[in-house]
Amino acid sequence: MRASLIQIAVDPAESPNSRRARVASLVAEQRGVADLVVLPELWPVGAFAYESFEAEAEPLDGPTHRAMAKAAAEASVWLHAGSVVERAPDGALYNTALVFSPSGELAATYRKMHRFGFDAGEAVMMAAGDALVTVPVPDLPLGVATCYDLRFPEMFRGLVDAGALAFVVSAGWPARRREHWTLLARARAVENQAYVLACGTGGTHAGVPQAGHSLVVDPWGEVLAEAGDGEETLTVDLDPALVATTRDRFPALKDRLLGLAPPRR
Numbered sequence: 001m002r003a004s005l006i007q008i009a010v011d012p013a014e015s016p017n018s019r020r021a022r023v024a025s026l027v028a029e030q031r032g033v034a035d036l037v038v039l040p041e042l043w044p045v046g047a048f049a050y051e052s053f054e055a056e057a058e059p060l061d062g063p064t065h066r067a068m069a070k071a072a073a074e075a076s077v078w079l080h081a082g083s084v085v086e087r088a089p090d091g092a093l094y095n096t097a098l099v100f101s102p103s104g105e106l107a108a109t110y111r112k113m114h115r116f117g118f119d120a121g122e123a124v125m126m127a128a129g130d131a132l133v134t135v136p137v138p139d140l141p142l143g144v145a146t147c148y149d150l151r152f153p154e155m156f157r158g159l160v161d162a163g164a165l166a167f168v169v170s171a172g173w174p175a176r177r178r179e180h181w182t183l184l185a186r187a188r189a190v191e192n193q194a195y196v197l198a199c200g201t202g203g204t205h206a207g208v209p210q211a212g213h214s215l216v217v218d219p220w221g222e223v224l225a226e227a228g229d230g231e232e233t234l235t236v237d238l239d240p241a242l243v244a245t246t247r248d249r250f251p252a253l254k255d256r257l258l259g260l261a262p263p264r265r
């Protein structure tokens, strides 16, 4: 199984429509290269561009869905298309991740549970999701998480209990907390003995320099690849059997005292 993480630089001078077209081409280029492609959080608008959230909100079947469904089918890949500002039928906004199958069907959606910003921004503008989501990618079931979720280990343990062998974390993480990003990605991999595919944004938008440094971590905590600050694609080979091997050889998950659902091996 080969995965590509496309770290998008969100340039405010580029319109969301132009960016959708450009990102669709980048995804389509992955045909024959990757089996799974991952994009960052809120790349059409920018995770910190709060003032644009209302104007750029879209229904689930909106322009990002249409462009990414087509791109997934053209590339014949599983596509975690990052997230969009979803306008729900009741008018509420959600930070919603979209995952497409290689035929371009919407395979899963995940509404971000932990909203960032404390008493401002996303935390007050958006409603919270209330359900963990896994995607039955053959051989490598994925647990889906978005950005700030990375700080909440109990969520990842829940995804392990639901069968995840890899976590896909799409993010718009700021540069000033870059060390937290890489440290937490490795921690989630080590404590759950699972792959972590963490795809962030590069560049600067809304005055917030982005961390970049998307990374792929294996179930032992080794960083297999890490991007720089700008736009970049990381392509990494993953071995789903390594999750079972790691869990068998160092069976720490068996020694859990709280939350006793047995992990999948």
Ligand SMILES: NC(=O)CCC(=O)C(=O)O
Pocket (backbone or CB within 6 Å): 041, 047, 115, 116, 146, 147, 148, 149, 151, 171, 172, 173, 174, 177, 180
């Ligand atoms: N978009 C986000 O969720 C940002 C999270 C963040 O900046 C942090 O956890 O630190």
